[in-house]
Amino acid sequence: ISEQFYLELNKNLDAFLLPYDSNSPSRAFLLFCVGVAAFLAFTQNNLTGPYVSVPSFPFVFMRGKESNGMEKWNVWARNHFMSTTGSDLRGKFSLLQYIVYAKMLFTKVKNIFLEGKVDSFTGLRSTSLWLSRLVLLQQRLSEEHTSALYESLQVLMAETLNHFGKVENIESYWSTWLREGESSSLVSMVHLESGIIENIYGRVDQSRKYFDTAEEASGLQFSVTGVLGVRTLDQVDALAQRVLFANTVTPICVIGSRRSCELQSSASKLGEDNLGLGSDEIHKASNVLMVPKLLENKKDAGNGDNGAQNGEDTSISLLAIQQAVILSRCLIIEKKARDDEMQRWDMAPFIEAVDAQELSYFIIQCFCNILRIRWESSRNRTKERALLMMDKLVQSIYESFPRAAQRIPCSFGVYFPTIPALRKEYGELLVRCGMIGDALKIFEDLELWDNLIHCYCLLEKKAVAIELIKARLCELPNDPRLWCSLGDVTNNDAYYEKALEVSNNRSARAKRSLARSAYNRGDYETSKTFWESAMALNSLFPDGWFALGAAALKARDMEKALEGFQRAVQLDPDNGEAWNNLACVHMIKKRNKEAFISFTEALKFRYVIFPPSTSFYTEIHC
Secondary structure, three states, X not given: OXXXXXXXXXXXXXXXXXXXXXXXXXXXXXXXXXHHHHHHHHHHHHHHOOOOOOOOXXXXXXXXXXXXXXXXXXXHHHHHHHHHHOOOEOOOOOOHHXXXXXHHHHHHHHHHHHOOOOXXXXXXXXXXXXXXXXXXXXXXXXXXXXXXXXXXXXXXXXXXXXXXXXXXHHHHHHXXXXXXXXXXXXXXXXXHHHHHHHHHOOOXXXXXXXXXXXXXXXXXXXXXXXXXXXEEOOOOOOEEEEEEEEEEOOOHHHOOOHHHHHHHHHHHHHHHHHHOOOOHHHHOOOOEEEEEEEOOOHHHHOOOOOOHHHOOOOOOOOOHHHHHHHHHHHHHHHHHOOOOHHHHHHHHHHHHHHHOOOOOOHHXXXXXXXXXXXXXXXXXXXXXXXXXXXXXXXXXXXXXXXXHHHHOOOOOOOOOOOHHHHHHHHHHHXXXXXXXXXXXXXHHXXXXXXXXXXXXXXXXXXXXXXXXXXXXXXXXXXXXXXXXXXXXXXXXXXXXXXXXXXXXOOOHHHHHHHHHHHHHOOOHHHHHHHHHHHHHHOOOOOOHHHHHXXXXXXXXXXXXXXXXXXXXXXXXXXOHHHHHHHHHHHHHOOOHHHHHHHHHXXXXXXXXXXXXXXXXXXXXXX
């Protein structure tokens, strides 16, 4: 029924736009506005808040039927996303019909202009920008990174950068509608969004280039240096603290942005109250200061010549776009640096620089806080404070203030998690703190069955998890996630096969599970077949190509093993084991030069490699 409904809707949209005449641009613009409204409604309930109770269906004539089978429509929407990405959703999302509808409208509007059936495509240049935001949000809803969405984002962002990547393009497009300096802010925002996309998919170098361009366009320059100061209440001797110094090289703050400053100010005040950052409870949870206290005068600091070392004020007032640029550096550090305590300390100056700002947009404050929570939750001295901050942060999303209009600015320029992802992170923090009972309630509400099973296993109550999943299957027998979770907890391949059946053979997770099961019982040919099928659905799954190569190697299919390990090192050049196995395949195929190169790469990351014979090295060097 759902599939048929959207097919009919697509035909009706074509009929609405036909015939292509002088009124077509106006009709297309109307569809575009409806699409933006539907997309922002979904964004409000699933990303920025505040959560509002709105009809689950974006069509008036369907709202009377909501109580009758609406859950089936939502299951269809989830399966629709899975069919296009091969990945499950990351939790329970509301208003899924809205994003399906918005994507249909954006795609329809974009296509009729690209086909040249109406004039004045420049009238809706931002269609590519809004569609890229929607596709990126769709990726953020998915449990795994998917190649299909990445390819779409590459095309859409190329079009967006072509239209809005330079100040002169924006000024010629919007002309007198722009306030002073807004063109630079828009260029910076577009490059921030492009950098976030590349960062999500692990293309760190390209992401850094976009962030550098965003920094330049925002009129911001900054550097990290050392300043004497103390970080705890009981610290006596001042030590060097890493501090970020920012400077605006263009008077971007004079940007006739009175409305922007008013919005930023009100959102900041409301956001600070809701987040509870100024509460004594937060500050007393640890003797570690939120921001290091720097020495105030030259006498205390010593005789250094640098003003920074002499305790001068290190903070200046920054615009929201500049704060977003600063926080974007944390994304680079997360991807580039090793995941350890030092990584969080590298991010600290950027987090503290934004924390020190008197005015910030609500969403920027939230992003800054989640970065701080991840940092402080990794340290025993601040873990309790991190838990309190996370609790306040989750509560603030559901508060009625700030309003949606005060939360949406810059929400696409920072990588703040979706509400289900935020709550999942909260649940995982509760588990690490030993509060498994509270975490269970969150995971069950979000329908995160794998996390739920993990918690019940920690409590030694696996049978309860099985009964819970079976009860949900009685209500939703066509949900492949439930069948896969049941297969995980029971180690029964029949449930994975059922997941494939109800998903019309589109569940990549079920295929991967069957591939692992076949490999473990020694059926390497079957494992290879399932891995090939799974990677065809989602070629960006971590370690998927390595697993395919391993299964093919066991099955003595050297060509497929070579392909698998080559793709593995392309996606992760630091995978020493993949380089080692690739070298072994080259040895078997008598490709000594390629084997030597692969072993050389493997030795950069692994000290123990497959032991080749001495004659092998002799043959290479001869």
